[in-house]
Structure formats: structure tokens, C-alpha cells
Amino acid sequence: MQRTNDTILKYMIKVDNITKSYGSIQAVAGISFTIQAGETFGLLGPNGAGKSTTIQMLSGLLRPDSGTIEINGTTDTTRVDVRQNIGTTPQAIALYEDLTGWENLSFFGKLYGLSGKTLKSRCEWALEFSGLSERRKDRVSIYSGGMKRRLNLACSLLHEPQVLLMDEPTAGVDPQSRNLIFENIQQIKLSGRIILYTTHYMEEAQRLCDRVAIMDHGKLLALDTVKGLVQTYGGKSILEAVFDREPQHLNGVHGKLEGTQFRAETQQPLETLARINALGVNLISLHIKQANLEDVFLNLTGRRLRD
Amino acid sequence: MRSILTIALKDLLELSRDKFGLFWVIGFPLIMAVFFGMILSFGGKGTMGIMYVGLINDDKSAYADTFIKNLHQRESLSIQPYALDSAERMVRLGKLTAYIHLKKGFGDNMGIYGKDNDSLEIGIDPSRKAESGYLQGMIVQSLFESMQYMMKDKTFMQDKIRIRKQDIQSDTTMSLGEKKNTSQFFSAMENYYANMDTTAKQSSPMGGGDAKTSLKIKSISRDYKGKPRSSFDITFPSAILWGIIACANAFAISMVSERRKGTYHRLRMTPIHSFQILLGKGTACFLACLGSNLFLLLLGYGVFHVRASTPIFLLMTSFCTAWCFVGIMSLISVLGKTEQVVGDATWGISLIMMMFGGGMIPLISMPVWMQKASNFSPVKWGIYSMEGAIWRDFSFSEMLFSWSLLLSVGLIAFCIGWFRMRKMDSQ
Numbered sequence: 114m115q116r117t118n119d120t121i122l123k124y125m126i127k128v129d130n131i132t133k134s135y136g137s138i139q140a141v142a143g144i145s146f147t148i149q150a151g152e153t154f155g156l157l158g159p160n161g162a163g164k165s166t167t168i169q170m171l172s173g174l175l176r177p178d179s180g181t182i183e184i185n186g187t188t189d190t191t192r193v194d195v196r197q198n199i200g201t202t203p204q205a206i207a208l209y210e211d212l213t214g215w216e217n218l219s220f221f222g223k224l225y226g227l228s229g230k231t232l233k234s235r236c237e238w239a240l241e242f243s244g245l246s247e248r249r250k251d252r253v254s255i256y257s258g259g260m261k262r263r264l265n266l267a268c269s270l271l272h273e274p275q276v277l278l279m280d281e282p283t284a285g286v287d288p289q290s291r292n293l294i295f296e297n298i299q300q301i302k303l304s305g306r307i308i309l310y311t312t313h314y315m316e317e318a319q320r321l322c323d324r325v326a327i328m329d330h331g332k333l334l335a336l337d338t339v340k341g342l343v344q345t346y347g348g349k350s351i352l353e354a355v356f357d358r359e360p361q362h363l364n365g366v367h368g369k370l371e372g373t374q375f376r377a378e379t380q381q382p383l384e385t386l387a388r389i390n391a392l393g394v395n396l397i398s399l400h401i402k403q404a405n406l407e408d409v410f411l412n413l414t415g416r417r418l419r420d
Numbered sequence: 421m422r423s424i425l426t427i428a429l430k431d432l433l434e435l436s437r438d439k440f441g442l443f444w445v446i447g448f449p450l451i452m453a454v455f456f457g458m459i460l461s462f463g464g465k466g467t468m469g470i471m472y473v474g475l476i477n478d479d480k481s482a483y484a485d486t487f488i489k490n491l492h493q494r495e496s497l498s499i500q501p502y503a504l505d506s507a508e509r510m511v512r513l514g515k516l517t518a519y520i521h522l523k524k525g526f527g528d529n530m531g532i533y534g535k536d537n538d539s540l541e542i543g544i545d546p547s548r549k550a551e552s553g554y555l556q557g558m559i560v561q562s563l564f565e566s567m568q569y570m571m572k573d574k575t576f577m578q579d580k581i582r583i584r585k586q587d588i589q590s591d592t593t594m595s596l597g598e599k600k601n602t603s604q605f606f607s608a609m610e611n612y613y614a615n616m617d618t619t620a621k622q623s624s625p626m627g628g629g630d631a632k633t634s635l636k637i638k639s640i641s642r643d644y645k646g647k648p649r650s651s652f653d654i655t656f657p658s659a660i661l662w663g664i665i666a667c668a669n670a671f672a673i674s675m676v677s678e679r680r681k682g683t684y685h686r687l688r689m690t691p692i693h694s695f696q697i698l699l700g701k702g703t704a705c706f707l708a709c710l711g712s713n714l715f716l717l718l719l720g721y722g723v724f725h726v727r728a729s730t731p732i733f734l735l736m737t738s739f740c741t742a743w744c745f746v747g748i749m750s751l752i753s754v755l756g757k758t759e760q761v762v763g764d765a766t767w768g769i770s771l772i773m774m775m776f777g778g779g780m781i782p783l784i785s786m787p788v789w790m791q792k793a794s795n796f797s798p799v800k801w802g803i804y805s806m807e808g809a810i811w812r813d814f815s816f817s818e819m820l821f822s823w824s825l826l827l828s829v830g831l832i833a834f835c836i837g838w839f840r841m842r843k844m845d846s847q
Contacts, residue, residue, distance in 0.1 A: 172689050176846070197691040205682030209430065211437045216430075223426045224690040268686075 125149055126171070126276065126307060131180030133166050133331075140166040142331035143180065153298075153308040155322030157315060157406060159416075163331035164311035165204060168280045171309065172201045184276060197225065200274030204281045206261045207268075210254040214245050214264055217253060218271060225272035239267035242297060259290025266297060276307045283317065295320065315406035327410055334413045339406065346412050347404025349378040352385055356394040364392060373397075423692045427700025428707060435670060435708060444666035445712045453652065453659030453716065457724065460651030460782075471551060472498050474507035474519035479539070481527025482576065486569050490562035491520070497558055511543055517551050518544035520559065521638075543638045552637065574613050581610050648811045652724035654782045656716060657806035661779050661799050663712035664741055668749035669766040671705040675753035676762040679844075694845055698838055701753075702746045709742035726810060733809035733819050740826040741802040747830030748798065750837030754844060773799045801825045 126148040133141040141163040148154040156164045169175045171182060173190040181188050187195050208217050218236040227235055240246045243263035245256075253261060266282055279298070283291045298321055301308060312318055318325045319339050326336040335342055356373045363370060366388045368377030379385045382401045389396075411417055435441055475491070477484055491499050499520075502510065507519035519542070526539040542559070544552045570576055585606045588599055648654050678684035687697050717734070720726030728734040752769065756762045774780055776790065777799025786794065794800040805822035808814030814822075 169685075174685060174688055174845075193691040193693065196689060199689070201686070201689040203682050203686055203689075205685075207682035207686035209434060209683060211434045212430070216433070220426065220430050221686070221690065224423055224687070224692060226691070 125185065126309070127181075127183040128167075128171070129181045129183070131167075131170060131177040131182060133163075133170060133175060133178050139331050141170070141177070144326075144328070144331070144333040145180075146326055146333065146336055148307050148309060150307060151305040153302055153310060153321055153323050155318040155325040156309065156311040156328055157313065157318045157325050157410070158311075158328035159313050161330075162313075162328040164313075164328055165280050166331075167328075168201070168278050168309065168311060172196070172199055172278050197272070198275045200269035200272065200277045202266050202269045202277070202279040202282045204284055206258075206265050208253045208261060208265060211252060213250050213252055214240065214256070215249040217264065218268060221268045222271045227272060235271050235273075239264075239271055242270070242300070243267040244293065257290070259286045259293065262286050262290060262294060263297065266294065270301065274306070277301060277309070279308065279310045281311055281313070283312070283314070315410070319406055325406065327406075327413055329410075329414050335409065342406060342409045343404050346409040347406075348408055348412055349380050350382040350404055351402040352377045352379060352382045353400040353402075354389060355397040355399075357397055358394060360392045360394050364388070366392065423690075423696050424700045424703055427687070427697060428703035431671065431674065431701060431704030432707060434674070435704070438670075441666075441670045445663055445670065445708060446715055448666065449659040449663035449712065449716055450719065452662055453655045453720065454724075456658075457650070457652040457655040460654065470498050471496055471517045471555065472500070472515070473555065474502035474510060474516045475499050476502055476504045476507055476519060476521045478524050479522045479526035483527035483566060483570055484522050486566040487522070487526075487562055490565045490569075491558070494558050494562070497555075508543060511545065514545075517548065518542055518555050520555075538636055541636045541638050546639045556637075574616050578610065578613050581606050581613065585610075648807075649727070650725065652720060652726050653811045654807070656720040656724070656726045657803045657810060658779050658782065660713050660716050660806060661741070661777070661802050662774070663716060664709045664745050664802070665770045665774065665779075665799070667705055667708040667712055668745040668752070669763075669770060671701055671708070672749045672753040672766050673759050673763050675701055675749075676756065677759050680758060688845070694841065695838065698750060698841060702750060702834070705746045705749050706742050709745060710738060713738045713742065728809050729811060729813050730809050733814070733816075734806065736819070736823060737802070737805040737809050740805070740823040740830075744798050744802065744826040744830035744833075747833035747837070750841070751833040752837075754837055754840040773797045776800070778803045798826060798829045801829075 128147070129145050130143045131141055131145075132139065132143050144163075144167065146154070156162075156167060158164055166175065170177050171184070171190060173192070173196050176191065182190050184190055184195055185198070189195065190199075209220070212220065215236060218239050219232060222232045222235055237246075240249050243260075243266065245260060245264060245267075248256065248260065253264065256264065262282065262285075266279070269277065269279075282298075283294050286294065295317075298308070298310070302321070308321075310318070310322060322339065324336065324338050325342060327334045327342070335346055337345065352368070352375075354375045356375065359373050360370070366377070366385060367379070368375055368385070375389070377385055382403065386399070386401075407417065435445070473491075475488065477488060488499070491497060502516075502519060504519075504521060507516065507521075510516040511519055521541040521543065523539040523541065528539075540559070540563075542552070542555060544555065546552075585603060588594065588602050588606070591599070594602070675684075678687070684697070688694055717726070717728075717738075752766050753762060755765045774797075776794050777797030778786065778794060779799050781790070801822045804812075805814070805819055805826070808819055808822065
């Protein structure tokens, strides 16, 4: 994953007002965004928000009803040569259970035009990347859920794509396997590829993505960096403290004091904390709950992400 | 082309690891072929174990009559009188298992103290070794019983002994000593019969004499033109179609399984056209059909003596039938969205096709209305052309008709499947 050549750095994706309907249900209702080279872009939204449909349109599986998708200057994403530069990690574990890990990798590698020594070395790399070198001869059917997920991801990287589309790659895995997958993705990020990452876990978007688009009911509700989203839509942080004694006055610190217990809602919790310090009381306990993407989603839609 | 072969080889590898799938592709057809082949070979003539034998009696002697009467008493033999040429023809056509020719002088030569065994001839196909041995046993037993019966006949035996004594006197090959000894034996026999009480129940002297056990066999090679050599000629084409249908069903289900599990989406995300995916699946199905076909034919050839009268026709038929069912597979695979629906559909359609197409009841055993209905089943044309290449001795033009039908059905079904698949892909 050391490939950081010019081709990768110049790559970009432009999505302009695309829509997609299934009968009377509008899955995607006119979304637009641009992803720059080397950027990890997150699509965060609950199930049914239209994330997977967007990925399918980007990967050329579906044509938008209207609007355009441009990948590196090409607007027809169903073209075979465009797909050659895209790697897609589907939401489902799309592997052949009766084949071994090696056979799965080799099969998909061949479909991407790899052969001979290149195919072999890429398969070796993929097995090492996914931590499955020792299990290469085992059938996928006996792999654990996390192993299958990692192989699922590795299969989409075999041909060194310039764009990686990942549709909820950690769905249904245990925390340990999820961390391994995060490490894998952070490794991929270093290579400078474009990564489009869909998830309904705000922690994942917050940890991995440079910018995040919040999606719900096929619409893009907000798009910014994680920090920008939290600042704009996250609301105030909550600061809760217990003092060793009741202060005589709050000296302009905005908050609610009940005996020794203090609670404040503030945009700048650290500044509030500094002012508390000036009150001359000692803190027995302190808890600051900062706004996060969950709050952003709640404030934007009135619902929680996993409702 | 590389992508198509890659997909095909992957599918074949998956099939080879699916033991249950392999059973339906190879095991089940084999069981069908052997099981029904054996049933038909035992019961094909209507009555189990009966051997149909023609009889030509040119001798008309009392001994011949006794022999024929004894043959008729054998329950496992059905004896019918024939002229020699028509008996030979019937054996050649396979309508008679064998014929028995009693030549003139049979009574003298084959009977008591006869000289040679040339006067009884069996005409039978040399390949029917078991039937030949069985029939010879029946004949020897009948000869023996005939002699026992005739030796109780005083007049007959006295006449025989007198003729034999005259023969000895005129024989130039025997020495004086031999002539004296043999004449003494026959004089004693003459004396025994002269004093024999014909009213008393008794057994024959010497237990029946020296029945000749070495019989003359005439080879009549059976003419199989236009007729099955054995019941396996009928059951193997049907079994091959069962194998082909199992392949088509397995691949139709695997297609929907890929769609449901997401591997089909993944395939479509690779830089190949969806038409190549279908062709890859089709190629795998085609190769699996040919593999199943080849396995059954080789087994039929090696063990059950199934022979193609025109091997090149059989090869062409295998290709056309496999293609036909590749098309049907692609059509069936888009009939539903789950393995359950497609699985039910495949077996439902297959059973109807097999039932009317001759996969369950041999085409030659079908009632007329069913034979007409069978024209609508591609299975019929597969079996028909396979039989055409194996034993029906079809001409090229007859084969061409079946091949064209199979290829057309395959092409139409494939196109419908492809269009439907494209429609599903865009949804």
C-alpha cells in the first residue's frame, strides 16, 4: 500500500444532484458532493438512508435516474475501464464459502486482469494485509465473521484501485475485529487513495473520515469535517462538576448550581472550566460530554442514528 | 474470454466440492440407468425368464417327437415351429433368442447309440453366452429324458439293436475282436428286450444310455440396426438427460444464490460485462453437462455395452443437448429471487419435461397421445437424438432436425434469460 503516485493524487469524484427511485420509493433524492484525491469521505446515516444506493451508482451497478457522477473526468461509471480503477467492498460478505481464502483472492484478481507473478504477489499481499496468511488454504466457510470481513476488504484492494468504495465494511463484527479493520483502513488512507466510507456508526465516521456527509431519507442533510459538523449542528457541550464545598457566587460562570453540584451547557467547555477554577473551589469530580455526530444527527433529524 | 473461463472454472470447482450436487449430476443418473436397465432386461419381454426359441423339425422321427415333447415341458422355454430361413431371420432381428434345428437323421444319430451329433444344430447370437449355455443345458436334459423314455419301448429298442448289429458287421474300421465284443453286448441287450415284461413298471437299462452332450452351435449374429441391443441402450440416454438437467438446475440455483449472497454484485463491480458473467456460468454448466454425459457414456460403453452406431452423431448430440439446457438454465435462473423459488421451479419444470420427454417412461413404451405431447419437451429431442446416435440409426437429416430444435430452444431460452437478467440488474 505504498502507492502514492500522481495518478492517485489527481483522482477525484464529483456527484451532482443524483436521484434514484425504486418504484414509488425515492432512495436518493438529489445529492451532490465532491471528493478530492487522498480524501476519506464518510456517508453517515441510518439504514435506508440511501447510502448503499449511492455506492451502487458510484460503482456503476446502477444508473442514476437523473444527475451525473464523474469519476476522474468520466461520467459513465458503468464503463468497464472506469470499474477497473474502482474497488468496492460490499456490505454483504461477498465471498465463495466453498473456496479457500487464496482461491477467492485469485479468482477476483483474475477478473481484474491480474495474472502470473503479479497475481501471486498481490494475493500474498492481500492475505498478509488481512492477517490470513496462515489460513490461506482453509475454506472461507470455516472463517470467523471478522476474518471474512477482512478478506472481503482485501478482495477489493487486489488490483490497487484509485478509488475505494466501502459499504459498511464492519457490519456485524466484534469490537476486536472492527479495530483490526480500522487499522487496515488507516493503512489504506496512507496510500492517498480516495475512500468513500458508508456507515451508521458515528464512531467510525468520526475516527476515519476527513469529511462526513449526513444522509437521511435519500437526502444530504449536512456536509463538513467532523469538527465543523459538531460545531455547527452538535449543540453545546455539557459540563458537570461536583465541588468540595458550595461556592459563594459563580462570578459570571453560566450554569446551574445545586449545593455542590454544578451543570452547564456551553460551546466552550474548557473556557468554562478555567472560570470555575478561578472560583477557588476544588473539584471532586468533573464530566464533560462533548457534542458528537450522534448529536448532529439528532439535531438535524430529531431521531437517533439507530432508531 | 479469460474472464468467462475464470468464472467457469470457479463454478466447476465449487460444484466439485458440493457432494450433494455431484450426486444429482452423476450418481442419480447412474442409478437410474442401471436400476431401470436391469428391470427392463428382466421384464422387457413381458414374462420374466422365458426364452423364445424357434424349432425346425426336418427329422419327423419318433425320437424327434419325444425330444420336442420334452422341450415343450420346459417352463422357461417357449418353443414355436419355424422354417429354417425365417427362424434365422428372427434370431438375427432379436425376436427369437435362438433356434433348434433337428436335421434329417436326428433320431438315428442323436438317439440311442447314435453315431454323431451333427444332426442337432442351435442357432444363436455368439454374444448371448449366458442364454446359449442355458439353452444347451435344457437340450441335453431333454435328450436324456427322451432316451430314457425310448429305452422303455421294446419294439423301438429291438429295432435299434438290430440295425446297430448290422452296422457293426459291415463296419470295416473295427477289428475282429472289437466286433465280437460289441456284438456280444448287443446280443445280451437283444436278449434283455426279448424277455422284457412290458406290463411291469420299470426303469430303462443303464439309466438312459449315452446322451450326447456336445452340441453343434451355429453363430447367427444379431442385426441391431434400428433396435436397442439391450435395455441399457434405452436407459442410458434417459439417464444422461437426468444428469444434464441436474447440471442445469445446479447452475440455475447457483446463479440465484450468487445474486442473493452478494457475490453476483461483486462480479458486476469487476471490469467485465454482465453478459460475460452469464456466459461464464453457461460455460460451466455446458462443461458440467458434457462431463456428466461423458462419464455415463464411458461407463455405459465399458460395463453395459452401450455402443454408438455413429459416434460423431453422439458427440454432436451431446453438444446440442448441453447447449439447450444451458439456455434453459439461464431462463430458469431468473424465474425467482431466492434459491427456494428457483429450486422449486427447476424441479417442477424438469419433472414435467422428463415425464413427457421420455425420462421416466421410455419413448418407445409411451402411448400415442403421450408421444405426441412429448414433442413439446426438449428432453424428448435430447433422448431421441441420443437414441438416434446409439441405436435408432438416424440419418444425418433426421439428426439435423433434432439438433436444430435443441439449439433453437437453447438460444431462445438463453436470450430470454439474458434480457430478464438485464432487467433485474437495472432494478
